[in-house]
Amino acid sequence: MDPHLLRTYVTVARLASFSAAARALGYTQSAVSQHIAALEQDLGAALLTRRPVAPTPAGERLLEHAEPLLLRLDAARADVVRMAAAPAFGLTLAASATALGARVLAALPPAGVTVRVLARDAVPAAVAAGTADLGLVDGLAAPSDPLRLPDVAPLTTYGVAEEPVRVLLPTAHPLAHRTGLRLGDLADARWLDAPDTGLPLAQLRAANGSHGFRPALRYEGTDVRVLIALVAAGHGLTLLPRTATDTTPGTTAIPLTEPRVVHRTELLHTTTPPDPARTLAKSLSAGS
Structure with missing residues (x-):
């Protein structure tokens, strides 16, 4: 299954419009239609109704698989690019709203940090896709039990606070x-x-x-x-x-x-975080 066709399909299904998907992806509407037709031919199933544009039952099932698959591909690309890139001197931390406790804030470097508050489920995805170097996510758990996080990519996790x-x-x-x-x-x-x-x-x-x-x-x-x-x-x-x-x-x-x-807070990073992220991760995990 071609991931380019799959990404086009997900965009059309989300926007419920071939023309809107074409604008979002930078394609012509004709190219979008060709992508959907090629994917339907490959799978041997109709994926979208045309008026209105909406997923068929087979298309709904494909959506369940498609978004995690595409995120995994983005995560793999980001991980490889991160390994090959020059060392980064800044640090981007993605966090859920109530994960930024006093201990975490005190441990942040004095300069070069961007803190981005996201929805809880978006934090692991941001780390996996490379738009954040580290993630902080929180939730309810039994004492010392790990959080149940979305399986978006191989991520290293540390419990940093309860x-x-x-x-x-x-x-x-x-x-x-x-x-x-x-x-x-x-x-x-x-x-x-x-x-x-x-x-x-x-x-x-x-x-x-x-x-x-x-x-x-x-x-x-x-x-x-x-x-x-x-x-x-x-x-x-x-x-x-x-x-x-x-x-x-x-x-x-x-x-x-x-x-x-x-209330448990966990720190997330990929297997190859940049040096500033590695330093902060070690500092927080050592004190947990």
């Missing part, structure tokens, strides 16, 4: 006087769905036996201050690491007592 989690709720909430809360008692509460800022609801469901935690409002940003303001305004609860709730006006942060889980 800390308790707290339920953040408005000060007027009926449970605000509690000294501790069990996750199971909150399954039917109003929750904020903030997958890239608060700890994802899917992880809460998994920790609680795969039920409950229906969202009252969805927040798709990466600004923790906005998430906290939404809690203070009464739009729902969220779960955050302890250090993210130290100064939260209008809210109360209560320790989660059951199940026994922690």
Whole structure:
């Protein structure tokens, strides 16, 4: 299967338009149509309906395979180019919003660093594709257990921090006087769905036996201050690491007592990181 044809197909399917895909890829519309026809002929299956442009069932199945395959190809190319390139003197760190703890920030070099806050699932992809030298990603886990990360490429991972989690709720909430809360008692509460800022609801469901935690409002940003303001305004609860709730006006942060889980942060890099990234990785992993 030709990866160039596959990339064209993914772009058409995402944009639901042959002409928009042609503009995005820098091809003519005729070339895009030829790519799709060649791929369909190669696979012996229709992949797209034309009016409207949408994946067929076979096309949907191909999409499930295509995006990880293309990311793997990008990761392989970036890894080889990185090995052959001249030594880099800057450092780009991709991180999820609540992975940038005080210890990590204190360990950063005094100059030449770019910090890029991304969605959680985008961090491993950025490291694999070479757009970031290092990644920091966080999530909910049992103590000392590794995070479950997308399998985008061979990446080296280190656990660099673990800390308790707290339920953040408005000060007027009926449970605000509690000294501790069990996750199971909150399954039917109003929750904020903030997958890239608060700890994802899917992880809460998994920790609680795969039920409950229906969202009252969805927040798709990466600004923790906005998430906290939404809690203070009464739009729902969220779960955050302890250090993210130290100064939260209008809210109360209560320790989660059951199940026994922690907020875990992991550092990611490829097998051949540039020297500044290698130095920072060693510093953080040595202190974990």
